[in-house]
Amino acid sequence: MGKKLRIGWFTFTCCEDSSIVFVEMMNKHYFEWKELLDFRHCKMLKSKNSFDQFDVAFVEGAISSDRDKAKLLEIRDKSRYLVAIGSCACTGGPSAQRNTFPEHLKAKIEPFLKKWDLYRDVLRLDQVVTVDEKVDGCPMMEQRFLQVLDKYLVEFGVKKGDAALPGARGE
Numbered sequence: 001m002g003k004k005l006r007i008g009w010f011t012f013t014c015c016e017d018s019s020i021v022f023v024e025m026m027n028k029h030y031f032e033w034k035e036l037l038d039f040r041h042c043k044m045l046k047s048k049n050s051f052d053q054f055d056v057a058f059v060e061g062a063i064s065s066d067r068d069k070a071k072l073l074e075i076r077d078k079s080r081y082l083v084a085i086g087s088c089a090c091t092g093g094p095s096a097q098r099n100t101f102p103e104h105l106k107a108k109i110e111p112f113l114k115k116w117d118l119y120r121d122v123l124r125l126d127q128v129v130t131v132d133e134k135v136d137g138c139p140m141m142e143q144r145f146l147q148v149l150d151k152y153l154v155e156f157g158v159k160k161g162d163a164a165l166p167g168a169r170g171e
């Protein structure tokens with residue numbers, strides 16, 4: 001069996017639409033990816049997941065609690081590279097909309113923040129950990145995701161650099 005890229009896919013505060021895009025992309029890429037990727041942790045694909053070491057962790061969503069923050073720090077610790085997936089992870093929003101609520105709306109949501117121990121201000125990933133790459137978009141842009149994936153496949157020697165993944169060049 002050839003070398004595979006050890007990846008993890010994680011989601012935090014968000015609508016998980018980039019996760020849906022990722023799964024939908026497998027309609028086209030599954031048979032190619034299954035030879036290249038070791039899905040160590042990907043809850044939407046598997047019920048038994050490993051949380052050991054990742055070459056690349058793909059992280060969707062924003063950080064809105066100490067629980068999120070602790071988990072993200074753990075992921076960072078176990079990952080050689082960490083990629084922010086989608087606008088919520090890259091910029092905070094739309095998940096961070098409440099950061100700019102007017103005061104009367106902030107007062108209205110305060111009981112809910114207390115009830116679930118949520119931050120008043122939602123954080124983007126790079127406010128908590130080092131982010132190596134960003135795949136922006138709401139949901140993520142497929143071509144950009146393929147470019148980033150391709151870059152790491154080459155860097156880790158899983159594939160040669162002379163032929164980009166199908167779709168990575170926008171064809």
Ligand code: SF4
Binds near residue numbers: 014015086137140
């Ligand atoms: S970036 Fe958009 S699609 Fe992705 S989780 Fe946030 S709201 Fe949903």
